[in-house]
Amino acid sequence: MDIIFHHPTFNSQQWIEGLHQKLPEATVRQWLPGDNQPADYALVWHPPVEMLSGRSTLKGVFALGAGVDSILSQLQKHPEMLPKGVPLFRLEDTGMALQMQEYAVSQVLHWFRRFDDYQALKQQAKWEPLEDYRREDFTIGVLGAGVLGGKVAESLAAWGFPVRCWSRSKKDYLGITSYAGAEQLGQFLSGTRVLINLLPNTPQTVGIINSELLNKLADNSYVMNLARGVHLVEDDLLAALDSGKVKGAMLDVFAKEPLPQNSLLWKHPRIAITPHLAAVTRPEEAMTYIAKTIRQIENKESPSGQVSLDNGY
Numbered sequence: 001m002d003i004i005f006h007h008p009t010f011n012s013q014q015w016i017e018g019l020h021q022k023l024p025e026a027t028v029r030q031w032l033p034g035d036n037q038p039a040d041y042a043l044v045w046h047p048p049v050e051m052l053s054g055r056s057t058l059k060g061v062f063a064l065g066a067g068v069d070s071i072l073s074q075l076q077k078h079p080e081m082l083p084k085g086v087p088l089f090r091l092e093d094t095g096m097a098l099q100m101q102e103y104a105v106s107q108v109l110h111w112f113r114r115f116d117d118y119q120a121l122k123q124q125a126k127w128e129p130l131e132d133y134r135r136e137d138f139t140i141g142v143l144g145a146g147v148l149g150g151k152v153a154e155s156l157a158a159w160g161f162p163v164r165c166w167s168r169s170k171k172d173y174l175g176i177t178s179y180a181g182a183e184q185l186g187q188f189l190s191g192t193r194v195l196i197n198l199l200p201n202t203p204q205t206v207g208i209i210n211s212e213l214l215n216k217l218a219d220n221s222y223v224m225n226l227a228r229g230v231h232l233v234e235d236d237l238l239a240a241l242d243s244g245k246v247k248g249a250m251l252d253v254f255a256k257e258p259l260p261q262n263s264l265l266w267k268h269p270r271i272a273i274t275p276h277l278a279a280v281t282r283p284e285e286a287m288t289y290i291a292k293t294i295r296q297i298e299n300k301e302s303p304s305g306q307v308s309l310d311n312g313y
C-alpha cells in the first residue's frame with residue numbers, strides 16, 4: 001500500500017514515521033513535485049493540483065483538518081483534482097472537540113463572571129462589585145451541531161447554562177434544544193445571549209453572521225466565531241458592538257488570515273482575538289483515525305468522516 005503526504009507546514013518526517021508505525025504494511029512518502037508514481041491514499045492540506053489530478057487508482061484522500069472548504073474551493077476551479085469516485089475524508093474530532101470545549105467554556109465563563117467588565121474597571125482603578133449574571137439569562141446558542149458543535153454544546157450544558165443548537169437536521173442531544181433549517185433560525189436566535197459559531201463554510205453559510213442575524217440576538221449579547229472568517233461580516237459586528245447590541249466578541253478566524261495589521265478588529269477594546277488555533281490537528285490522534293479508516297476501506301467497510309461533495313462539508 002502506498003501513501004503520499006503533503007502539508008505546507010507539518011513535519012513530514014513525523015507523519016511518515018508515525019503512519020508507518022500504525023500501518024506497517026504501508027510505504028509512506030512525502031509527495032514532491034513531479035512524483036506521479038502510484039499511490040493508494042493521499043493525505044493533504046492545500047494540495048497542489050498536480051499531486052492528485054489523474055490519480056484514478058486512489059482509494060481515498062484525507063484532508064488533514066476538520067474543514068474541507070479550501071480543498072472544495074480548489075476542486076471548483078480544478079474538478080479534475082479529485083478523480084471521479086475517489087472518496088474525500090476529513091478529520092472527525094481527533095482531539096479537536098476537547099480543544100473547542102476548552103476554548104468555548106473558558107470564554108463563556110469569562111463573560112458570565114463579568115471578567116470583561118472587571119478588566120475595564122481595573123483600567124480606571126475602580127473597586128466596584130457588579131450585579132451577578134444569572135444562568136437563566138445566559139442562553140447559549142451553538143450554530144452548527146456536528147462533531148465539534150455538538151460537543152461544545154454538551155460541555156456548556158454541563159455547566160448549567162441553557163443551551164440550544166442549530167443545524168440542518170434535528171439533533172437529540174441530552175438537555176439541549178435543537179432547531180433545524182432556515183425556517184427555525186429566527187427561533188434559535190431569539191433569546192440567545194451567547195452565539196458560538198461552528199458551521200462549515202458552504203455557499204449557504206457564508207456571511208451568515210451579519211447585522212440581520214445579530215439584531216435578533218438578546219441585548220448585550222456575545223459572539224464567538226470558531227469556524228471560518230467568511231461566516232462573519234466584520235463591519236456588521238463592529239456596528240453591533242458600537243450600538244451596544246453586542247457586548248463582546250471572541251474571534252479565532254478571519255476573512256483574511258493573518259488578520260491584517262490595519263484591521264479595526266485589533267483595536268476594538270471588546271474584541272478578543274486568537275490566531276486560528278481554537279482546535280489544531282493533533283498528529284497522534286489524527287494518524288490513529290486515518291489508519292483506522294484506511295483499514296476499514298481495505299476491509300470494504302463504510303467508515304465515517306466521508307465528505308459529502310453535494311452538501312459541501
Ligand SMILES: NC(=O)C1=CN([C@@H]2O[C@H](COP(=O)(O)OP(=O)(O)OC[C@H]3O[C@@H](n4cnc5c(N)ncnc54)[C@H](OP(=O)(O)O)[C@@H]3O)[C@@H](O)[C@H]2O)C=CC1
Pocket residue numbers: 066067068091092093096143144145146147148149150166167168169170181182198199200201202204205226227228252253276277278279280313
Ligand atoms: N478554528 C479552528 O481552529 C477550527 C475550525 N473548524 C471549523 O469548524 C467547522 C465544523 O467542524 P465539525 O463540527 O467537525 O463539522 P460537522 O460537519 O461535523 O458539523 C457541521 C454542522 O453544521 C451544520 N450545518 C451545515 N450546513 C448548515 C446549514 N446550511 N444550516 C444549518 N446547519 C448547517 C451541520 O448540520 P447537520 O448535522 O444537520 O449536517 C452540522 O451540524 C469546520 O467546518 C471548520 O470550518 C474546525 C476545526 C478547527
Ligand SMILES: O=CC(=O)O
Pocket residue numbers: 064065066067068279281
Ligand atoms: O481550521 C482548522 C480545521 O481543521 O478545519
